[in-house]
Amino acid sequence: MxxxxxxxxxxxxxxxxxxxxxxxLVGLSWRRxxxxxxxxxxxxxxxxxxx
Amino acid sequence: MSSIWVYANPKKFIDTTDRFLPWVSVLAVVxxxxxLIWGFFFTPDDYRQGSTVKIIYLHVPSALMAINAWLMxxxxxxxxxxRRHHVSALAARAAAPVGVVMTLIALATGAIWGQPMWGTWxxxxxxxxxxxxxxxxxxGYIALWExxxxxxxxxxxxxxxxxxxxxxxxxxxxxxNFWNQGLHQGASLSLDKEENVADVFYHxxxxxxxxxxxxxxxxxxxxxxxxxRARRMRALIVRDRMKD
Numbered sequence: 001m002x003x004x005x006x007x008x009x010x011x012x013x014x015x016x017x018x019x020x021x022x023x024x025l026v027g028l029s030w031r032r033x034x035x036x037x038x039x040x041x042x043x044x045x046x047x048x049x050x051x
Numbered sequence: 052m053s054s055i056w057v058y059a060n061p062k063k064f065i066d067t068t069d070r071f072l073p074w075v076s077v078l079a080v081v082x083x084x085x086x087l088i089w090g091f092f093f094t095p096d097d098y099r100q101g102s103t104v105k106i107i108y109l110h111v112p113s114a115l116m117a118i119n120a121w122l123m124x125x126x127x128x129x130x131x132x133x134r135r136h137h138v139s140a141l142a143a144r145a146a147a148p149v150g151v152v153m154t155l156i157a158l159a160t161g162a163i164w165g166q167p168m169w170g171t172w173x174x175x176x177x178x179x180x181x182x183x184x185x186x187x188x189x190x191g192y193i194a195l196w197e198x199x200x201x202x203x204x205x206x207x208x209x210x211x212x213x214x215x216x217x218x219x220x221x222x223x224x225x226x227x228n229f230w231n232q233g234l235h236q237g238a239s240l241s242l243d244k245e246e247n248v249a250d251v252f253y254h255x256x257x258x259x260x261x262x263x264x265x266x267x268x269x270x271x272x273x274x275x276x277x278x279x280r281a282r283r284m285r286a287l288i289v290r291d292r293m294k295d
Contacts, residue, residue: 002092004102010167011105014160015091018109021159022266025152029270033277040284047287 059136061279068272075272079265086259094251106164107248108256112263113156114223117185120150120267121213121220124192128210138275140206141282143213144196145274149267151189158182178235181222188216202282 004011058064090108097104127143130136161179162172173179192212199205248256 002102004105005096007102007167010163011102014106014109014163015087017159017163018113018156021152021156025149025270026266029148029274029277033273036277036280036284040280040287043284043287043291047291 056134056136059134059138061138061283064138065276065279068276072269072272075265075269079262079269081262082258082265083262086255086257086262089255090252090259094255097252100168103164103167104252106160107252108259110157110160110164111256112260113153113160114182115260116263116267117150117154117157117182118220118224120146120153121185121189121216123271124150124213125217125220128213131206132210137202137206137282138279140202140210141278142271142275143209144206145278146267146271147189147193147196149270149274151186151193153263153267154182154186154189158186176235178223181219184219185216185223188212188219192216202285 058067087108091105094105096102124143124146127139127146130139131143158179161182165174166172192209195209195212196205199208247253
């Protein structure tokens, strides 16, 4: 760990805030993608079965 | 050679982006890991700003992407207005939440960086203010998409909003040059060697910027695919209801 001196709080909180926001964005995008993909597959399957 | 407009076909777009998505995602992770680890652990403190210079690896790339995401949305919106390709409107819609997060990161890291350097979290400085307005435009753009039920009407109105907001996207980029005042320093990246950030910070910064660019592309691919599927799903549900 580098010595961040008196600015440690500012540097570490910048990294924490940014990485958390990026992880939330990636996580939500991925989860919605999976959810919609599955829902569409279910609808298409159901419609095929019903003709 | 096939035309670029073949990607306006939703199926072709999904098939093509599916092939590239894993590679772009890996590139994003690799560049971000190299840029951030190199910048955080292996670069010296700046003689004026001390260790706060390490915030540059997040602040500059996120600010760049905040502006460029809006410009990408502008191009996609113009394609929608001129050629009425649904994929382009959906790509603009997909990019907005990514852009809003980039803007939020730029604003947050800027405030955290500004506090020890300027003695204040916020100042009504031209660049900061134009960035805040850009953030509000992003929120308005997303809200407008959500508020209108008909996809084509929503695409029309959000495209107009995007055109108007582009003024602030450009202002955010050039505010420092237009108004030579305020607390914010000049651009960190410049073709002028004297003005450009020192090489020791510049090389890891390039990796970090590349990481943010690839992350943006990967997220836009993934989210556009999702928007295309969601649109198809809504169409199938409506068709189902009409049969009943």
